[in-house]
Amino acid sequence: MSFTRFYQRDRPAPADLRLADLLGMLSRALDITEGQPEGHCIRCAYIGTRLGQNIGMNGTDLADLYFTLLLKDLGCSSNAARICSLYLADDISFKRDFKTIDDSLGAALRFVFAKTGLESGLSERFRALVNILQNGQKISRDLIETRCQRGADIAGQMRFSMAVQDGIRALDEHWNGGGKPDGLAGAAIPRNANIALLAQVVDVFHTEAGPDAAMAEVTARACKWFAPDLAQAMAELGAEPAFWATLSRPDIADIVFALPPAHQGAPVTEDYLDDIAQAFAAVIDAKSPFTADHSSRVTLYTDIIAEELGLKPDHRRWLRRAALLHDLGKLAVSNQILDKPGKLDPDEWAAIKSHSLHSERLLAQVAAFADIAPIAGAHHERLDGKGYPYGLVGDQICLETRIVTTADVFDALSAERPYRAAMPLAKVFEIMEGDIGTAFDGACVVALQRGLARLNARAA
Structure with missing residues (x-):
């Protein structure tokens, strides 16, 4: 037996590592926590980076967007216990399904009744539903604020710029001011955040139902969730069959790690x-x-x-x-x-x-x-x-x-x-x-x- 066999195995020197590859692969853990098919953040990085390129972003701005997309879910674990406690539901499937609804009252109510306390006793489920119906807006805002602020803080711990931190913090803000946690609207929403949210919606619906479903959601949420010019730029990008073909390739991770901003991360020491x-x-x-x-x-x-x-x-x-x-x-x-x-x-x-x-x-x-x-x-x-x-x-x-x-x-x-x-x-x-x-x-x-x-x- 060799007690140090793992440590003595050949290891890549930090100089041979790229930050994008490292974080991209670790982002697969975030996908699992959010209930998303593995590679969700990597696919979002492809969607959002291509969109950024199409609207003229480059250099440091494009790199900040790229890492915002890879790390958008850094705070995903911080509200899991609270979701289970409030909704008496499995946090992973709850998060997965929540990403498929819009922000209308009817959709929210249907979701709450469909997900809350299904395996609990009748009285427990009733108390949970009453609490959610009475305090739903505050509950939702608190859950999103915890998640987004925690994610931004961890991004700062990982030495990322304020642009990346702000992009993660404002991920769930909507163009019309109806998002959370701060109700930011229009140009007050960081560009990275709005692109990341759009990329997330595109990947969720494309993975579930294909390109037409994804573009239908972008059209429906234009000027509500997304800046009009971003929705238009996404419509132009989505009209390219090669875009969807690439997004579905099994080697999409290699493609994402070869994009120009992947070469701009800080050295890995x-x-x-x-x-x-x-x-x-x-x-x-x-x-x-x-x-x-x-x-x-x-x-x-x-x-x-x-x-x-x-x-x-x-x-x-x-x-x-x-x-x-x-x-x-x-x-x-x-x-x-x-x-x-x-x-x-x-x-x-x-x-x-x-x-x-x-x-x-x-x-x-x-x-x-x-x-x-x-x-x-x-x-x-x-x-x-x-x-x-x-x-x-x-x-x-x-x-x-x-x-x-x-x-x-x-x-x-x-x-x-x-x-x-x-x-x-x-x-x-x-x-x-x-x-x-x-x-x-x-x-x-x-x-x-x-x-x-x-x-x-x-x-x-």
Whole structure:
């Protein structure tokens, strides 16, 4: 067994990576959270960038638009728990279907009655519907404001310009002032935001029903949702059969990453990779109030163990990224399951267990993080073979995975969860010590105890 086999695998140097490729592949995680077919943000980047080119955008302005399109859904996880709580509905399918309605009162009411509390008791559903009917405008505005502001903040954390941040923040503003959260109208809406919204509508309806349906929506929402000149420019673009043919190609990602603005992103350094991993960890942790800061804490505990075990600084840095992104696949799991206070049924438990495979698959598509994908995929494995998803045994589990597993379970036990209160640390370690050799590597557990004691001594 080689404890460092993943770390020693050939890895692309940051200088060989492009920001567009990196973020484009990570955007697939955002698609899943929004209930969209994989590649939604990438297709939106193609639609919106082509539209921007057709209206004369270039240089920095076009690059800002391009990254706004790729990252428009950065805040998508931040309102998921609230949607489940208010509408008693699966947040992922709710978000998917919400993108297909217009802003008319009739459409909104039909949507609310069709989606709210279908699997809940009659009294629960009635109370939820009454609350939504009485406070619907405020609920909708708050949900969109949380999502858009959170997305803009994360874009800032990832070093993007104010133009990109403003484009994400104003994504749901409408040309006629009927959008949210601020009711901006006309030229007050950032150009990037209005193009991104148009591109989103085009992709959703094109994917569901084809070009004619997409263009019908653009026509119906012109001067209401979209600037008149953008709707006209989209009509001209949509008249080109080659545009739709390209949008449907299986290699659309390669085409999008070859567009001119893809070459204008900031250089990807090791420090920038750390920032991007930290930003996506924030997206993951925003999914549930019970996992707030979970990834950051697991990263801290992972680094404590790694330091105690004598891993070198560059090895520890690489492992911190694995810890930050180990739960990326939780974005594919509904909050109805993640936040359920009671016992999970077999289907719900299967959905929870699928998150590690989702993490591995998503990270494997990203050149910069492909070598940490196996760690994310295996962080719920056990030494006795009773873990998931692969049932790995003993030496099949590398040291890096053992470290992240120990850190992950320690945080899960010591933090509050929907089904129980946080445990005292003495009880946490009593449980973990009882599972040494079956679930945990004893050296990792001892290293965590020793490292936490050292930190406490320093604090004292």
